[in-house]
């Protein structure tokens with residue numbers, strides 16, 4: 001197994017190019033199952049998660065080839081097969097094939113995802129939505145078996161919480177259902193918008209993009225199309241927070257600043273200079289002035305609120321501030337796994353339920369340590385802490401990072417960081 005070594009204490013300078021968004025690539029790859037023919041997806045990141053969903057599609061009969069960051073996926077011959085626990089346990093987003101398989105084949109058998117490092121994460125909203133469309137869903141030996149005779153019929157589906165993959169799964173099922181579907185309290189994340197653009201390009205009729213109510217008029221067939229994956233706002237945010245933590249001047253290129261409203265506001269409030277241009281954001285923080293980093297509260301919320309996927313990274317930054325901050329995690333019930341590891345590096349953090357209170361220890365408050373990555377974003381928070389810490393940090397179990405960060409070592413090295421991988 002590999003570990004990541006970070007020699008901290010160096011400011012970051014330069015430019016970094018953001019890859020395509022993991023959380024958009026996954027549903028868009030799943031959506032190719034909806035229509036026979038060759039689909040083209042551009043700007044697809046090469047990550048452990050995108051490889052996993054492509055293996056899954058291959059098991060279902062799809063063929064694909066990659067040319068740089070462009071994927072060609074041929075979904076002409078799709079077969080009914082299990083989506084096994086072995087795949088779903090490594091990537092919960094595997095459940096995203098349920099909706100398209102129901103639309104295309106009228107049946108699907110997908111392993112129920114387990115609980116994971118950040119919370120219970122049930123899929124009851126997805127199941128309830130499919131049942132509204134007339135689908136029978138049974139739980140059989142750990143698998144969701146979903147089936148319908150004939151075509152699904154459109155219905156009104158209301159989400160108690162605006163679930164991102166729930167909205168995506170229901171959307172993908174509804175586009176081939178007969179009649180009208182109305183999705184209420186739908187997720188408004190940019191990745192949902194990217195999926196809507198692809199589905200519309202395939203011939204679907206969807207109104208309400210960007211709002212919390214989506215109206216779909218079902219069509220009988222769809223055709224392949226070409227779609228570009230949006231830039232990864234979480235990856236972009238991670239590099240911006242890293243620059244604020246280590247100090248320096250970093251320009252994050254090929255990103256959508258408009259997808260990061262809450263983070264850019266919070267970084268500015270914390271004292272960083274944030275300059276937004278068309279498709280890029282530059283963050284400046286004079287390394288000599290890092291003691292001026294302020295404690296800023298955050299509360300994670302569905303988009304456009306502060307994203308839960310940037311909570312751990314912001315916490316790492318706040319451990320270096322000269323103030324107190326309260327971090328409220330409202331999306332997942334167990335997303336503070338990084339706290340114990342940050343404490344090993346000297347952070348002063350107390351948690352109570354879904355709240356964490358961080359007492360900043362100033363710019364020199366962290367020291368390198370041996371720590372363990374527990375989930376994807378917890379891992380990136382440890383990298384950020386390592387970049388700002390005085391000496392060497394060793395992060396084990398870095399396979400988590402490889403789920404969501406393309407060429408992390410290369411990109412950080414390009415900014416002047418001392419980061420490399422070693423065998424454990």
Ligand SMILES: CC(=O)N[C@H]1[C@@H](OP(=O)(O)OP(=O)(O)OC[C@H]2O[C@@H](n3ccc(=O)[nH]c3=O)[C@H](O)[C@@H]2O)O[C@H](CO)[C@@H](O)[C@@H]1O
Pocket residue numbers: 023026093119120121122123124125126161162163164165166187308309331332333
């Ligand atoms: C592949 C992908 O896009 N992953 C993202 C997606 O995950 P994911 O789509 O799994 O997250 P959801 O938006 O569904 O979860 C939001 C909340 O709803 C709850 N819930 C969800 C579905 C359900 O059927 N029942 C239920 O109770 C969840 O436990 C959680 O508390 O959105 C999360 C929230 O922005 C992000 O952290 C993940 O990176």
Ligand SMILES: C=C(OP(=O)(O)O)C(=O)O
Pocket residue numbers: 023091092093309376377404
């Ligand atoms: C939680 C995340 O992803 P997933 O939903 O794929 O587990 C994430 O990207 O931070």
